[in-house]
Amino acid sequence: MSDGKLVHAVCNVTEAQERVSDEMLLRNVAEGDKAAMHVMFARHHVRVFRFIQSIVRNAAIADDLVSQVFLDVWRSANKFESRARVSTWLLSIARFKAFGALRGKTHETIDQDDLGGIVDDADTPDVALDRKETNAILRACIDRLSPAQREIIDLVYYHERSVVEVSEIVGVPCATVKSRMFYARKHLAKMLVNAGFEAAAV
Structure with a gap:
């Protein structure tokens, strides 16, 4: 699966797919099921992006690292051990990628998006x-x-x-x-x- 395809892999998820557990999805991913990978990406990419961005403080870098995280998931799904939730495993991978990027950075971070700044439309x-x-x-x-x-x-x-x-x-x-x-x-x-x-x- 290429970077480009993975980045654009957010697809329409049916109700049946939404009911599938993360563990079941990951087992399917380990068997090469691209549809399961698409569902996994759609379900978790926002959370992973926000977590990475909170560390690297740069939206462009975070976006690139999200792709890397899910490429790792695609390649190593068969190595997942059910000692933790899949979402916890994803954040572990994301953290490793984020701190790796920080160690390799030579420029200042530029983005300070506020994770808590979502406005409720009902507010005055x-x-x-x-x-x-x-x-x-x-x-x-x-x-x-x-x-x-x-x-x-x-x-x-x-x-x-x-x-x-x-x-x-x-x-x-x-x-x-x-x-x-x-x-x-x-x-x-x-x-x-x-x-x-x-x-x-x-």
Whole structure:
């Protein structure tokens, strides 16, 4: 499967396909089923893109790395071991690709898309503006955390991963994940108060 075909592999997914588990899809992918690969890509590419972008801070690089992640999935689906969810395995691959790209980068990152800045169409302009400003402040505070703490916050709160799943993705013990999350939340709360948020709300 070429890069070009994979990037444009988002296809119409039937209700029956939507009910197929990730594990079943991956087994089919391992057998060379391109339709299953298309469904896998359609189901997970946005989450993978957002996760990578939160690390590399560059939309163009993230987009390229998403293609690489799913090419790896296509090539190594038969190596998946069911010790973790497929989505957790995907984020592990994505993390490896993202940090590999960071190590090889020689230029500054240029994109600062706000992952939390999606506006609800039902909001009034004032509410939407307030939410956008709040999200911008929150993201700015998160960006000031250490890379290790920022990664934990992103995985737990933006990608809704459990402590066990974060441990699998990052490759550290659960106790370390909990410790990083505790200190990250503590530092984040302090920064938010300094930014003008009420302590009780934080």
